Amino acid sequence: MAKVELFVNGRAVTGEAEDRTLLVHFLRENLGLTGTHVGCDTSQCGACVVHVDGRAVKSCTMLAAQASGSTVMTIEGLSANGELHPLQVAFRENHALQCGFCTPGMIMSSADMIRRHPNGLDEATVRAELEGNICRCTGYHNIVKAVLDASDKMSKAAVKAA
């Protein structure tokens, strides 16, 4: 067993986990954060993407023990003070989700994508960057629109703030 200490969605948490426990299972089973999903067993689908120390990580590729000491943000922690993140708004407004299962991972990946492209995104880049996230419902059409929409609004907001 390993002792796991994390700072998750703004809260310090500690727990015990088997050495083999993956971060995703620790989040889901020990912390009850079931917004992070498991859609495959080969680190392909991206339904489990969370942010570890500010970067998008497939939480099925990391042991919980390995993550100990890190700051983790899951989909549950993305909206601040009851206000939805611009990506969450854009996913709804652009009908970028249907069954919702891939959505948390899509949003967490996209948030990281936007962070890495502060000057904006184009369709080809968004499609290429979504390589690690699979959606079976939407055909990606509206997901791409939503990411571009959020990226646009966030870069405009950043310009305004500056």
Place this chain on the structure above:
Amino acid sequence: MGVEGIGARVLRKEDKRFITGKGRYTDDMVVPGMKHAAFVRSPHAHAKVTSIDAEAAKKMPGVIGVLTGKELKADGIGNLICGWMVHSKDGSPMKMGAWSPLATDAVRYVGDAVVIVVADTKGQARDAAEAVEVTYEELPVVVNAVAAMKQGAPQLHPEASGNLIFDWDLGDEKATSDAFAKAAHVTKLDIVNNRLVPNAMEPRATLGVYDAAEDHFTCWTTSQNPHVARLVMSAFYNVAPENKLRVIAPDVGGGFGSKIFIYPEEVICLWASKKTGVPVKWAADRSESFLADAHGRDHATHAEIAFDKDNRIVGLKVQTVANFGAYMSLFSSSVPTYLYATLLSGQYDIPAIHANVKAVYTNTAPVDAYRGAGRPEASFVVERIMETAARELKVSPAELRRKNFIRSFPHQTPVIMTYDAGDFDATLDAATKAADYAGFEKRRDEAAKRGKLRGIGMSCYIEACGIAPSAAVGSLGAGVGLWESAEVRVNAVGTIEILTGSHSHGQGHETTFAQLAAERFGVPIDSVSIVHGDTDKVQMGMGTYGSRSGAVGMSAIVKALDKVEAKAKKIAAHLLEADEADIEIKNGDVKVAGTDKSLPWFQVALAAYTAHNLPSGMEPGLKEGAFYDPSNFTFPGGCHICEVEIDPDTGTTEIVQFVAADDFGKIINPMIVEGQVHGGLAQGIGQALLEGTHYDDSGQLLTASYMDYTMPRAQNLPSFNVMTTETVCPSNPLGIKGCGEAGAIGSPPAVINAITDAIHNNDLTMPATPQIVWAAIQAVK
């Protein structure tokens, strides 16, 4: 239409929970004392099970139970069945082999469940499952359906000699032969419709809870139709009587058909919960999903179409071999028969059609409905052979289709269906205009200068939705009726609950269904809640598949709304001292037409529940139920055009434009309809370009993970150009046809027609991977 009524692009009510991580899927459920299951599955495609030694596994840490098929059988749990009886052309019933939820004496595909292990944690259950010693005596294997019919092929089930489940005919064989004898031109085509794995992103899961005090079972499960699950598990699998079995399907993460069926795991986990005395949860790995979810398609077809000298179709002959896998899944028999051959007339006036379908067992995963279920296979045959014929006849593919369109409705086809409405010219015109079909040759020449092969292909598909008139499907062998139920409950404060037997797995029912009440009473959709997915809350229902939630599910809601409206008007007329006929409900007010007399909606609702002043003899309350049984299928149709560019050096195909013009009848929420089309197109394009399911000769599934099975990713797909035309469906009150499957039905033939046009080789199998396309280019060099 109000801002939230019929036709409005209303944002989805359900989104909030999904975008904040508050969706609740089966694997998110936790109940006190819950333990975890793992299955021991057969590593062999065909073998006798000679012994099972569970002693070591039972001693492993955390293990609570290790249970086998023999114990399951001893407790009287029944075999899994196919619920649609199809008769062979000789009149004999289909030959259904026994399918025990846990294998007892034999296994017939890799992934066949043999033992369930229940332990404290999922990890412990898996460790113990690996310690179970099953001894197998391997048997010869057959994975290809055509090979399985040959003399000397390995036999799967004693019930089905030659592995033949049925040999079924539809249409007039003699009339069709006569038509061919007089034909001026005959086009022939051999095609394979590739096997697909549905791959809903949420893997299947189930949580079985037995309450010994009440002798009652609760089953949380990933189901498109929880009531059908309860009915089947109760009536056929002997799990428990219906009043002792509650089935709950919470949020369901996609289905595409694969979550219609009642699988072994649900039955076993319920039984195991009783046997071990603890709640038992199982959630599939993706690899388990690949191995043990029902697959789709897998047809091999020879088709011939005959034309007269004016290029009018005079006849169509189709012979199909359908691979059913190792067992008959719940609705498997209906897919390559009544959902396939009945659509072979396409959008065309064809006087004579004859189809023969042979259904065959093989040592592969069971095959059943997957998005479109039979209709994509039919469209692929019809639209590939039409395009091929146009090339042979040296006429425009668009004009050959146009020449043969059905234009008068109702139209009785020679293969059962009566098309009730459509305008195939309208969708063809819309699509060809949007795609600039006429200007294509210029684009082809321009691409050639860049060294690229450019091609264009279309498909003019029709499908049957709104499944289905109960008496009609009953006469064709269905074991169930295919109506839908609804209940509309107006609360005393005027808010509304709509209970429905449909169940969303991504389609946005919580929004679309609420729009019906918003339209009817002018109330905001936030005051309308949809209740679904729980057999304790909704009395009965037939679930969501075959694009039936709109045409059938919503029609039931409309019927219930009619009754509620009628009663509300009676109450209002009484309170306002007016004639009932003069009462109208608008914008949340109940008014006497032409006067300023009105009551807010909630006051009418409140009056129904205070019952202080109701019309004489009226019962209190404002709640009505309805069952709706459709009078016909509905017939969405459309025209899809795909344009591709191929790199001849690598065989890589790029879709440079995809246009879909569809006629779905009346549309409640265009935003949701467009989303359904996008998703369907992605799955159809996935089938055409990427998704291949491969078993090796020993029956091992080579494509059992996302490392091997190519799911469409964002980069593989273009943005789509989708549009709709409208002919109102006359057979349901909303005029709806349905939109869930169209994308997956129309797109594969359009893509393959485009590629074959580009490379000038019509002999191309799906998925048209770069390797296959490159080889096809070389073959005609």
